[in-house]
Amino acid sequence: MSQSLDRALTLLSGLAREPKTLDQLAEEIGVHKSTVLRLLRTLETHHFVRREGQRYYRLGSALFDLAQQALEDRDVRRTAQSALAGLNARTGHTVHLASYEDGEVVYIDKFEGRHSVRMYSRIGKRAPLHCTAVGKVLVAAMTPEKQADVVSRIDFFVRTPNTITTPEAYEKELALVADRGYAVDNAEHEDFIHCVAAPVRGPGGVVLAAASVSVPKVLLDYDGLMALVPELIAATEEASVHSGWTGNRKGKLE
Amino acid sequence: MSQSLDRALTLLSGLAREPKTLDQLAEEIGVHKSTVLRLLRTLETHHFVRREGQRYYRLGSALFDLAQQALEDRDVRRTAQSALAGLNARTGHTVHLASYEDGEVVYIDKFEGRHSVRMYSRIGKRAPLHCTAVGKVLVAAMTPEKQADVVSRIDFFVRTPNTITTPEAYEKELALVADRGYAVDNAEHEDFIHCVAAPVRGPGGVVLAAASVSVPKVLLDYDGLMALVPELIAATEEASVHSGWTGNRKGKLE
DNA sequence: ACCTCGGTTGCGTATGTTGCAACGGACGTT
DNA sequence: AACGTCCGTTGCAACATACGCAACCGAGGT
Numbered sequence: 001m002s003q004s005l006d007r008a009l010t011l012l013s014g015l016a017r018e019p020k021t022l023d024q025l026a027e028e029i030g031v032h033k034s035t036v037l038r039l040l041r042t043l044e045t046h047h048f049v050r051r052e053g054q055r056y057y058r059l060g061s062a063l064f065d066l067a068q069q070a071l072e073d074r075d076v077r078r079t080a081q082s083a084l085a086g087l088n089a090r091t092g093h094t095v096h097l098a099s100y101e102d103g104e105v106v107y108i109d110k111f112e113g114r115h116s117v118r119m120y121s122r123i124g125k126r127a128p129l130h131c132t133a134v135g136k137v138l139v140a141a142m143t144p145e146k147q148a149d150v151v152s153r154i155d156f157f158v159r160t161p162n163t164i165t166t167p168e169a170y171e172k173e174l175a176l177v178a179d180r181g182y183a184v185d186n187a188e189h190e191d192f193i194h195c196v197a198a199p200v201r202g203p204g205g206v207v208l209a210a211a212s213v214s215v216p217k218v219l220l221d222y223d224g225l226m227a228l229v230p231e232l233i234a235a236t237e238e239a240s241v242h243s244g245w246t247g248n249r250k251g252k253l254e
Numbered sequence: 255m256s257q258s259l260d261r262a263l264t265l266l267s268g269l270a271r272e273p274k275t276l277d278q279l280a281e282e283i284g285v286h287k288s289t290v291l292r293l294l295r296t297l298e299t300h301h302f303v304r305r306e307g308q309r310y311y312r313l314g315s316a317l318f319d320l321a322q323q324a325l326e327d328r329d330v331r332r333t334a335q336s337a338l339a340g341l342n343a344r345t346g347h348t349v350h351l352a353s354y355e356d357g358e359v360v361y362i363d364k365f366e367g368r369h370s371v372r373m374y375s376r377i378g379k380r381a382p383l384h385c386t387a388v389g390k391v392l393v394a395a396m397t398p399e400k401q402a403d404v405v406s407r408i409d410f411f412v413r414t415p416n417t418i419t420t421p422e423a424y425e426k427e428l429a430l431v432a433d434r435g436y437a438v439d440n441a442e443h444e445d446f447i448h449c450v451a452a453p454v455r456g457p458g459g460v461v462l463a464a465a466s467v468s469v470p471k472v473l474l475d476y477d478g479l480m481a482l483v484p485e486l487i488a489a490t491e492e493a494s495v496h497s498g499w500t501g502n503r504k505g506k507l508e
Numbered sequence: 509a510c511c512t513c514g515g516t517t518g519c520g521t522a523t524g525t526t527g528c529a530a531c532g533g534a535c536g537t538t
Numbered sequence: 539a540a541c542g543t544c545c546g547t548t549g550c551a552a553c554a555t556a557c558g559c560a561a562c563c564g565a566g567g568t
Binding site: 003004029032033034035038054 | 511524525527528534
């Protein structure tokens with residue numbers, strides 16, 4: 001582990017929220033300001049941060065640049081785009097595309113809902129596997145060994161009264177998801193929001209990502225949410241075809 | 255300057271192009287692979303890189319995350335969005351939104367053209383000030399002192415036969431831009447592409463960013479490009495209003 | 509079963525990084 | 539105008555840290 005690098009990366013996260021001054025940053029990571037200055041200078045020459053005026057530092061353009069390239073890497077994003085945009089347009093609800101990364105879910109695309117009540121999320125944001133619909137879809141699609149390994153590492157912390165809190169209950173849920181071909185998050189992550197998610201497949205049927213529709217409960221009750229499932233499935237199948245999926249239409253995972 | 259940080263950031267840029275192995279990376283920055291391993295591990299714990307399989311490293315999701323937040327910072331992006339999307343839809347050409355950063359132009363948003371011949375660019379990409387339409391607009395809008403300082407630092411390297419190569423010619427061009435309220439890049443950056451750009455203003459008339467339309471010469475000759483100017487101006491004025499501009503309609507800069 | 513290729517580990521050393529303290533410029537105040 | 543404060547900046551010496559080395563290990567391929 002590299003200490004200075006570690007500190008520098010922590011600085012970047014700190015700057016994400018808002019521009020800060022040297023001293024603020026120094027205090028935040030508990031080191032002398034001259035140390036921070038040197039780190040910032042290096043970050044600056046690589047355009048990871050930029051100075052605003054003469055006293056504030058904020059994130060720089062290298063971030064956009066790298067992120068954009070990293071996103072382009074993920075082909076699903078491009079191939080699924082039109083199908084998900086359509087789903088978003090038809091339902092008016094927020095649509096997410098997410099993939100599995102290292103014990104968590106990462107949102108790789110988002111289509112904002114049209115309603116005033118919106119859920120807070122963002123491309124690049126991470127979320128837990130055990131209380132999100134996309135998480136369930138992604139884990140359900142893994143091979144049994146991988147799945148067992150991943151599940152064993154999950155911390156089943158409680159987010160809402162509905163959150164699944166035991167590996168046993170989760171595995172039962174996964175079986176259900178695999179069987180039905182879609183997953184539900186019944187306000188298990190956020191109290192006021194529920195979601196449905198389904199897999200986006202690529203060549204050979206492998207699951208590349210999961211797409212979800214998220215709806216505030218005040219807008220649609222549980223039955224209303226379930227009524228969206230056919231539309232969701234239609235969209236994810238369309239996205240799958242664009243992503244190279246040539247399989248049949250039976251909904252099962254694996 | 256922090257050596258390890260510097261190396262780590264260089265690694266990230268190296269990974270942007272494509273996933274690489276430890277040895278490749280080590281060779282690229284000329285250090286021992288164990289050093290690279292340690293840096294990567296630190297980057298990994300911060301989600302700046304992720305491992306693909308057991309041998310490839312690629313960029314991680316923290317980049318998306320930070321980049322997204324950094325972009326949200328730039329309010330112009332949000333406020334100008336609809337006007338520029340409209341411009342893009344009406345003309346079918348590529349539209350860019352760019353701001354000045356540290357002696358260069360940075361693209362902060364992009365709307366892809368509908369034609370098969372496209373220009374290569376990307377959000378986060380940087381471009382020179384002296385041979386782009388957006389660069390001219392941004393520099394022309396600076397205060398005389400700042401402008402003089404910035405111009406004095408420009409390296410007028412040649413990109414095409416049309417590239418402006420002297421400070422004198424550039425300053426003359428800037429005066430013209432300020433007077434007309436828009437700038438032209440007559441294939442000064444890329445041989446086959448020409449652009450027009452105009453400022454997006456905020457409260458008090460300050461120039462927040464510049465928007466441009468880029469067109470391959472095979473699609474539209476110079477006169478055709480100039481015919482787009484009114485539409486461009488209409489769009490940037492709409493974007494300006496959304497960004498808090500309350501000024502009048504006279505086109506002059508400053 | 510061997511070989512190669514790439515990732516991983518432990519260790520001693522030199523080097524890079526750190527904290528300190530003093531400096532200097534920009535503002536704001538009296 | 540002169541003073542005081544607030545920050546960013548610099549040079550230096552001490553030390554911790556990150557470095558390269560070399561040996562190890564595990565997976566694939568022949």
